[in-house]
Amino acid sequence: MAAAERQNGWERESIKGKAKLRLRECDVGDKFSHLPLRKASVLLPLLLRDGALCLLLTVRSMQLRRSPGEVCFPGGKREEIDKDEIDTALREAKEEVGLQPEKVEVICRLVPGIDKMNHLVTPVVGFIEDTFQASPNPDEVSDVFVVPLEYFLKPLNYVALPYKNKGYLSWMHCFTYDDHEHKKSFKIWGLTAHFAVFLAIVIFRTKPTFEVHYDLDNLITSAENDFLNLYASISERKKSSL
């Protein structure tokens, strides 16, 4: 092996190694699994392209009943055969983009989110092969693309959008990513953008160029508190609508 090739190999491993250490520090495991909400999981697939960590994302088929045409991670609702959140994420990633579960190195589960149907959505982070070629299932996925993870800290096109859910006003991230190589543009927002931003902060440990509420010195606690406040407000609203 030539010296330059060996050097590149070491660099790749060191980028991945550092990311894994930081991710494991933020692993929530099954801490939130007991919450009485319906469950869904997404896989946040990381890979290296041109020496940079990237995330693989999908565009939902226009035929889907819920969120057609929106960008999201491979994932879906929990089924009875799934033994935990990781199983759901891997099963769905196989169904949607043809990713074999044994080709995913699962690193951790991050703090969950809640979607508009009140599912508890667990983000499962895993490394996939750098050369992975997706085989999208056209019934569910119309496109697959990758975005450098750093884009979610230093975007070229970003707005914070107001988000109203049953009278409760909040904000959500909205990125536009121009994929020059494939001459396409993607809008990444809502829950998907929320997970991508948190993942980028966990790995790079720096604040984005836009405002976020996390305390970087107490990242896990501040993210968990954000989630627990959201969960409490949803439980409160559920009670008052009974």
Ligand SMILES: CCCCCCCCCCCCCC(=O)SCCNC(=O)CCNC(=O)[C@H](O)C(C)(C)COP(=O)(O)OP(=O)(O)OC[C@H]1O[C@@H](n2cnc3c(N)ncnc32)[C@H](O)[C@@H]1OP(=O)(O)O
């Ligand atoms: C600025 C400050 C920000 C602060 C943070 C605030 C952030 C919070 C903001 C929160 C904002 C919240 C608001 C926003 O985020 S709005 C925003 C943007 N959108 C998103 O972020 C997407 C978020 N959603 C998801 O990721 C997914 O929907 C999740 C993972 C939640 C559920 O997963 P999913 O939906 O993917 O489930 P599935 O894969 O099991 O099933 C999908 C459907 O496919 C059918 N199906 C299955 N197999 C087949 C087949 N072979 N042939 C044909 N069809 C098939 C199946 O029956 C099902 O149909 P149906 O039953 O649905 O009809």
Ligand SMILES: [Mg+2]
């Ligand atoms: Mg899905």
